[in-house]
Amino acid sequence: MRIAVLSDVHSNLPALEAVLKDVDSQRPDQALVAGDLVGYNPWPNEVLGILRERHVTAIRGNHDRAVLSGDTSWFNDLATAAIRWTRIVLTPASVGYLSGLEDRTRARVAEGTVAMYHGSPRNDDEYVMPWAADEALVRMAGAPFTILGHTHLPMSLAFPSGLLVNPGSVGQPRDQDPRAAWGLLDTTARRFDLRRVAYDIGAVVRAIHKAGLPAELGERLEYGV
Secondary structure (H helix, E strand, O other): OEEEEEOOOOOOHHHHHHHHHHHHHHOOOEEEEOOOOOOOOOOHHHHHHHHHHOOOEEEOOHHHHHHHHOOOOOOOHHHHHHHHHHHHHOOHHHHHHHHOOEOEEEEEEOOEEEEEEOOOOOOOOOOOOOOOOOHHHHHHHOOOEEEOOOOOOEEEEEEOOEEEEEEOOOOOOOOOOOOEEEEEEEOOOOEEEEEEEOOOHHHHHHHHHHHOOOHHHHHHHHHOO
């Protein structure tokens, strides 16, 4: 089975549209999204609408939960401003969609279980950096294919007990590559291919300014940080 794996879309519609065009060119069997669908960028309703229409399997991330709860106590000023803005503009349909998502999920495929977390099997808010990841997380997940998000850093590590992967971020990459990131998981071949897609960052910067969101959110997109 070939699975498109996305994460950390963060309301970035141009990036999502560019990624989905690349996804469609690969003709995967299904698509998964490892959380943080909203936050930072100014198209939360549009992004959620596309994901809902495509019937992707998505989970919630920390920004998604904060938008629902209003609790921003663990967020920096930039993230807090975007969360508060998102709470104002989110439609009832979008709230309902986010409310209906799980915080983690598991699915069976022919080659075993695919487990998906925003943070990690230990904690939904844990940052698992590529240089600190180890096989213990795969064993804890109890799945030969373990998907993480949250860090915005692509990762693909093969251990005897399975693959541990992170597709990076669609909407706000942080690995100094401003292109949107996603990954293609092939459970039959037991491999994960990381892919990058260019998109119109300038359009996002202009929309951030127009929406009154912090200018720094647009600036960091241009540098991939």
